[in-house]
Amino acid sequence: MTPVKGPAANRVRLWDLPVRIVHWSFAGLIPALWWTAENDEMAWHMRLGTVLLGLLVFRILWGFAGSSTARFANFVRSPGAVFRYLASLFGKGPHALSIGHNAAGGWSVVALLGLMSLQVSLGLVAGDPDYGSAGPLNHLVGFEFAYDATEWHTELVFNLILVFVGLHLVAIAFYRIVRRDNIIAPMVTGSRPVPQGFTGMTPAPAWRILACALAALVLVAWIWLGA
Numbered sequence: 001m002t003p004v005k006g007p008a009a010n011r012v013r014l015w016d017l018p019v020r021i022v023h024w025s026f027a028g029l030i031p032a033l034w035w036t037a038e039n040d041e042m043a044w045h046m047r048l049g050t051v052l053l054g055l056l057v058f059r060i061l062w063g064f065a066g067s068s069t070a071r072f073a074n075f076v077r078s079p080g081a082v083f084r085y086l087a088s089l090f091g092k093g094p095h096a097l098s099i100g101h102n103a104a105g106g107w108s109v110v111a112l113l114g115l116m117s118l119q120v121s122l123g124l125v126a127g128d129p130d131y132g133s134a135g136p137l138n139h140l141v142g143f144e145f146a147y148d149a150t151e152w153h154t155e156l157v158f159n160l161i162l163v164f165v166g167l168h169l170v171a172i173a174f175y176r177i178v179r180r181d182n183i184i185a186p187m188v189t190g191s192r193p194v195p196q197g198f199t200g201m202t203p204a205p206a207w208r209i210l211a212c213a214l215a216a217l218v219l220v221a222w223i224w225l226g227a
Contacts, residue, residue: 009193012200014099014186016067018209022059023187026116029055030165037154042133046123050224053120057216059113065212068202069099075106082107089179099198108168115161122153124223136226 015023029052036045063072075098077085085103101109125141126149127134138146175181186192191200 010196010198011191011193012099012198013191013203014069014200015190016070016201016203017190018058018062018066018212019070020187020190022055022062025055026052026112030161034158046135049120049123050220052116053124053223054216054220056113056117056120057219058212060117061212061215062209065204065208067204069101070201070204072106072110075101075103076110077103077106099194099200105171108164108171112161112164112168115157115164119153119157119161122149122157126150126153136224139226 029048033045033048033052036042036048062070068074081103089104124135124137125146127138127146128143128150129138134146141149172183175183194200
C-alpha cells in the first residue's frame with residue numbers, strides 16, 4: 001500500500017481486533033516455543049503449543065466468518081494477480097492500492113498458517129512417552145511415524161517457518177525504507193490513512209467472534225484430552 005498524507009487522506013479501519021491479537025500472539029509464541037524446546041521445558045512447550053493450536057483454529061475459522069479484510073476470499077488471489085502486484089511494486093507499472101493484504105502478502109499469510117498448522121499437527125503426535133515427552137495424540141500413531149514426526153517438527157518444518165518469518169521481516173523493511181510505508185502501525189492501531197474514495201473493512205458481528213472462539217476451545221480441549 002502506498003502511504004497517503006495530506007488533505008486527500010482519509011483514515012479507515014483496516015484490521016479488526018481478533019486479527020491483531022492473533023498476529024501478535026504468533027509473533028510472541030514462535031520464539032517462546034523455540035526457547036522452551038531448546039531449554040527442555042517440554043511441559044511449557046506443550047502448553048504453548050496448545051495455545052498456538054487454538055489460535056490457528058480460530059484464525060482459520062475467522063478467515064471464513066470474520067471481517068472483510070480477515071477473509072481468505074479477500075486476499076487469496078491468482079498467480080497472475082501476484083505477478084502484476086510485484087511488477088507494480090518494483091516500478092514496472094502503477095502501484096496497486098489494496099485494503100488489506102496485497103496479492104503477494106495474502107499467499108504469505110496462507111503459507112505461514114499452513115506451515116504452523118503442519119508444525120502443530122506434527123507436535124501433537126511427536127515424542128516418545130518412555131522419555132516423558134510426547135504429544136497428546138502420540139498414542140494414535142506408531143513409533144516410526146512418531147519418530148519421523150519429531151524430526152520434521154524440530155528441523156524441517158520449523159526451519160521453513162523461519163524462512164517465511166524472515167521474508168516477512170524483509171518485506172516490512174522494504175515497505176518502510178523503499179516505499180516509505182509503515183505497515184506495522186496499522187497492525188497495532190487497526191487503522192491507516194487511505195485516499196478519499198477508499199472504504200475500510202466491513203466488520204463482522206460480535207457473535208461470530210464468540211462462535212469461532214468456542215469452536216476452537218472445544219477442539220483444543222478434545223485434543224488435549226487425547227481425542
